[in-house]
Every structure is written in structure tokens, then in C-alpha cells.
Amino acid sequence: MAGTDASFFSAKNESAKAMREAIAMECLDELLGWLQLTTVDGGCACGIFDATNTTKERRRRVIERAAREQPPVRLLFLESMADQEELLEHNYRMKLANEDYKGRDAEAALADFRERVRQYEAVYEPLIDGECDGHPNVGYLKIINAGQKLVAFNCTSSYVLNQLLTLLHSIHLGPRTLWFVLVGETANDLRGVLGGDTQLSAAGRKYARAVGGFLASRESSEDLKSTPASPDPASPDPAMILCGTLRRQPPPHPLHTPSTSPPHPLHIPTTPPPHPL
Numbered sequence: 001m002a003g004t005d006a007s008f009f010s011a012k013n014e015s016a017k018a019m020r021e022a023i024a025m026e027c028l029d030e031l032l033g034w035l036q037l038t039t040v041d042g043g044c045a046c047g048i049f050d051a052t053n054t055t056k057e058r059r060r061r062v063i064e065r066a067a068r069e070q071p072p073v074r075l076l077f078l079e080s081m082a083d084q085e086e087l088l089e090h091n092y093r094m095k096l097a098n099e100d101y102k103g104r105d106a107e108a109a110l111a112d113f114r115e116r117v118r119q120y121e122a123v124y125e126p127l128i129d130g131e132c133d134g135h136p137n138v139g140y141l142k143i144i145n146a147g148q149k150l151v152a153f154n155c156t157s158s159y160v161l162n163q164l165l166t167l168l169h170s171i172h173l174g175p176r177t178l179w180f181v182l183v184g185e186t187a188n189d190l191r192g193v194l195g196g197d198t199q200l201s202a203a204g205r206k207y208a209r210a211v212g213g214f215l216a217s218r219e220s221s222e223d224l225k226s227t228p229a230s231p232d233p234a235s236p237d238p239a240m241i242l243c244g245t246l247r248r249q250p251p252p253h254p255l256h257t258p259s260t261s262p263p264h265p266l267h268i269p270t271t272p273p274p275h276p277l
Helices: 014-038 056-067 085-097 106-123 159-170 187-191 202-219 222-226
Strands: 075-081 138-144 149-153
Touching (some): 014 056, 056 075, 075 159, 085 106, 138 159, 149 159
Parallel strands (some): 075 138
Antiparallel strands (some): 138 149
């Protein structure tokens, strides 16, 4: 399939359509066989049928094929929908790293993928509740604008499906940075006492202010705009600060700007703070 252009995905290309259907059903048979083999002694397994099931007819064939399996197989369709141009453009450019376009001119590849999307749109039929009627083991999940909204149908009767809902709700397309910062020195640290709930020492407060300064400078940094967590580079998402509730863990003031450059956020003061646990 690698190297095929958008015409291969046209509904008017009958030979290509027949080939795509045959490949899809062959892959589905292989997946179902793997599931049965993996669970022969009991237990649970999940498989991903990565196919563009854009029509009701294709989904009907998938449902009917899965329904023949014993023991029964639970089937969950995932439908990703997007109407935000910035998000779509970001996603299109990510596709350029696929095997389909490896080594090809970026702009030519992008134009071809946009044409492929138009071919999909020409035959696309959204998932509806009625497609699952009479099939208690079939449900769907619509993911709208990369997790902005989720619509679930018949997904609450299974522990695994509930876990999938949580997982899919956490997926995002852009890069994201996490900083884990140890608490600063406390009064108990000065006394050699591990843990407890005492105030920060003078060194601990200095450390907290430095962390706050680092976050403030990071928020206004041009580096942040060059690697956004949101699809719009001009307005990256603001930082989210999560702190504990002990007296030694007050949130650093996000607007504090120290007179000197803040140290690296993992800088350890003269007296190392204890492990937060």
C-alpha cells in the first residue's frame, strides 16, 4: 500500500476498491484469529483493526464477521471527527511521516493526502446508534477535535472499555512538557526530621521563588511558542501548576520575576530536600 496515490482511495476506482475490501477483511480475519489464540486459556486481549471504516456497508461487514466468533468479541468503533482548520492542518502534516510518503516532496505529499481526504469525504457516513441495534457487544466512541469532546455509545458494560475511554480522553496530538519539582527545604529538614508538615525554611522559600520565576520566564519564552502544546503556535496553552496541600508546598507565584536569572528547576539547595514521600 505504501507509495499509492490518492486515486487508489477513490470510490470510482472499482479495482482498487475491491482490493481494499479484500485486504481489510483478510486483516480482520487475522486479527480475530489472533484474539482467539491469545485468549484460549481465558483472560483478556485487545486488538486494533486499523482500517478506514467510513461507510455503513463496511462497518456492517465488520460487525457480521465479528459476531461469528465464539466466545463473543466486543467491538468498539472509533470515529475521529474534526472541524478546526488549525487542528486538521497540524494532523495532515503529521501524516507526512507515514510510510506512504517517506522520501517524497513534502508539498506534493501534502497535496496528495488532502486529495485522499476528499476521496474519503465523498463516501463518508457518520456512525449512528442504529448500526449497533441487535448487537449488544458493539459500541462506538466519537472523538471530536482531538479530545475536546467525546460521545460514547454502549461502552459502560465492560471494564476494558471503561479504561479505553479514560485512555482515549487523555490522548493529544501536540508535544507536552512535564516538570517534576521537589519541595524546597523545610524547618523539619533543618532539625533532621524526615517528613511532617512544617513551613519552608528561608532557603526553601528562595527555592520556591526561583521555581516560580522559572515558570514565569518559561511562559513568555519564544521557545514555548516554537513547540506548542496546541495547534496554534501563536497562542500556546498556558502552564498548569499542580501542588500539594501541605504548608511546605505553596504554589509558586506565576508572575514572580526574580532580579537574576532563575536556576534550573531541578536545582538542589545546599541542604537537599527529602523525597516528597
